[in-house]
Amino acid sequence: MNKTSPSPLPSAALRRAAVLREMGLAPLWRLRQQTAQSTAVAPAAAAAVAPAPVNPSLTTVTGDERVAAIACMDWTQLRASVAACRACDLCQERKQAVLGVGDEQADWLFVGEGPGAEEDRRGEPFVGQSGKLLDAMLAAIGLQRGRDVYIANAVKCRPAQNRTPTAEEMAACRPYLERQIALLQPKLIVALGRPAAQTLLQQEVKVSAARGRLAELTSSGVSIPLLATYHPDDLLRNLTDKARAWEDLCLARRTMAGLKKTD
Ligand code: URA
Ligand code: SF4
Secondary structure: OOOOOOOOOOOHHHHHHHHHHHOOOOOOOOOHHHHHHHOOOHHHHHHHHHHOOOOOOHOOOHHHHHHHHHOOOOHHHHHHHHHHHOOOOOHOOOOOOEEEOOOOOOOOOEEOOOHEEEEEHHOOOOOOOHHEEEEHHHHHHHOOOEEEEEEEEEEOOHHHHHHOOOOHHHHHHHHHHHHHHHEEEEEEEEEHHHHHHHHHOOOOOHHHHHOEEEEEEOOOOEEEEEEEEOOHHHHHOOOOHHHHHHHHHHHHHHHHHHOOOOO
């Protein structure tokens, strides 16, 4: 697919949905609200056009003008905007905001939770201990940071003491993540951990229940497969989930291989 155009044609999305079906990976995992909708529309068409369901508790809206402005930004403007952003309390204790890192033409997008101390210091996501594990996870499926991979977080500023960002903080920061997705047009998104999955899918998610199958996210009218799996920090704490994370990564790799055939 030509990744220079801002919105791929819906036909590309339809083709991808067909490939996923062929691979036995569809019907994609749908969240409850979507299931009702999808009965009225052919699944492939629904995948291309269905808006993401919205859980009001996760979408504290943060000013229409701000959201509209972010939705038009290019990468340079995004970097500047995030660096100056004061839209939520996380701005108060950051050393710097951390937009993301990687190939701006990447097919893969990995989304974590938020910067930790080391990320806050260096201005790059996943450079501390969990970053080492993420790099190992990437290497296990033949990927390398910066090469066809972009890494971002649900929130761009560090929550103090590495606490989980609140729903309000994630909602305030979501327009940046949405714009990153629109600019990247990734073929596949991997949500690392619950906060990332929730802000992307805009509803409650339990990783243990959601993992192992594809969900879908709609960006600029295009459906993008999304796989929720464990955050590297979960894996550092709980080794038994490593095998499941490995299964998820294999599923992600198979899915991407199928999607790349449509190019
Ligand atoms: N954990 C995350 O979720 N993101 C980072 O960038 C670092 C640790
Ligand atoms: Fe702005 Fe996001 Fe930082 Fe909050 S976390 S201040 S919304 S960049």
